[in-house]
Amino acid sequence: MKFKISLILLLVFFLLLFSWINLAFGFGISPPRVFNDHLIPGAHFEQTITLTQARPETPLKIEVIIDAPEIEDWFEIKPGKSFTIPAGVQQFPMKVSVSVPKDAGYATYQGKLTIRAIPAEGGEGQIAVVTGAVADIQLRVSGEEFSDFRLKGVDTPNIEEGDPIKVVMKLENLGNVKVRPSRVYLRIFDQYGQGVVEEGEATGMNWIEPFKTGKVIAKMPNKLSIGEYWAEIEIYKDGELVLLDKRKFHVVEKGALGKIFGFHWWRWVLVAGVILAGILTWKLKLWGKALAKLGIRIKVEKIKR
Known part of the structure; x- marks a missing residue:
């Protein structure tokens, strides 16, 4: 009897010890x-x-x-x-x-x-x-072809006036052949999500290679003016509806998407270049004064042609 109790206590001890090791x-x-x-x-x-x-x-x-x-x-x-x-x-x-x-x-x-x-x-x-x-x-x-994908996200980014509406879909290809949705259909509603202003097929989709994850972009031409809209998105896989969703997007004036705080990116690059040139000039002047105090003078001569 004592032997059995001792054996049980020993087993309990090792179980507690094993649990402690797992936790630690x-x-x-x-x-x-x-x-x-x-x-x-x-x-x-x-x-x-x-x-x-x-x-x-x-x-x-x-x-x-x-x-x-x-x-x-x-x-x-x-x-x-x-x-x-x-x-x-x-x-x-x-x-x-x-x-x-x-x-x-x-x-x-x-x-x-x-x-x-x-x-x-x-x-x-x-x-x-x-x-x-x-x-x-x-x-x-095996030699069997298998086609399937998992939809991992969808977005309708803002566009400039005159540009096509874009549906950006993140797809994980689960099969051994390249894939994309079989169909993407859009209904565009006004800013209140009430009346349909345009609708149609979004086309021009790229493919995702086997066992890869990437973005598929579908585009739909439109005549929308500047403003706020809602896009109702239907995404199909082999003729079967796999997603019905609504996303908000904006149509902005031409060139607006390339601006940062109201200015085109190249203007900010120009301003940064001017500031950098000013800092370098100021530093060179300081270095020139410091060298002059040490009795070192730098003479720059023009090259005669």
């Missing part, structure tokens, strides 16, 4: 996986794993071990397989890049990404507590 030297990653189910030979994609430490007051050394013998050379870790998270940084983004060879076979490849966290500083005689985390690797390579 806590380290975690998110997401805990590198997963892609839609790769094709020659594809490239990147994923960010966020490393989080509980005690950011000290530097933390990171070591990354890739345990995936068949595909280890597909991986690149940025900033490297060994690096240090500076003191004061609680969350650190680590980028995992995967480049599939063009001659890769069709298969599902698996492995593990072990991330070890070691305190970068420690006193003599102290035991370094090594913590870490494991991210599972699962990559499927």
Whole structure:
């Protein structure tokens, strides 16, 4: 009976000790996986794993071990397989890049990404507590084309009179082929959001490459005068409505968007140049007086032609 009680107490002690270590030297990653189910030979994609430490007051050394013998050379870790998270940084983004060879076979490849966290500083005689985390690797390579995207933001910036209305969409391409919305339709309302003053298709969209995140811009010609307007935006993916939103924008006079406090940027550059030239001239005069006191004179002669 005493043996069982002692064993239970010992287990409780180790559980408390393990919990204390996790709290004191806590380290975690998110997401805990590198997963892609839609790769094709020659594809490239990147994923960010966020490393989080509980005690950011000290530097933390990171070591990354890739345990995936068949595909280890597909991986690149940025900033490297060994690096240090500076003191004061609680969350650190680590980028995992995967480049599939063009001659890769069709298969599902698996492995593990072990991330070890070691305190970068420690006193003599102290035991370094090594913590870490494991991210599972699962990559499927096939010849199937897959098209999909995630809409991560939309904006209608101000425009100058006579310029087309712009819809700026931030897209994350989830597929292995280039993508863009299948359709963008606009209804422009007056400043009160009541009457429709113009409507039509926004066209001229660019593409986002596979597994990349970028901005797609759609434009619609218009005859709007200077003023405030509301744009009702419809964004479609493969004919299906994925976003219906309203955004405010302004139409301003021609050339107004290039102005800073009412002046064009080049005027500010000119003013800055004049001020800088004045400061340099004043400094040269001071240096000339200082050299003159030391008995050093600089004589500048004109070159005769």
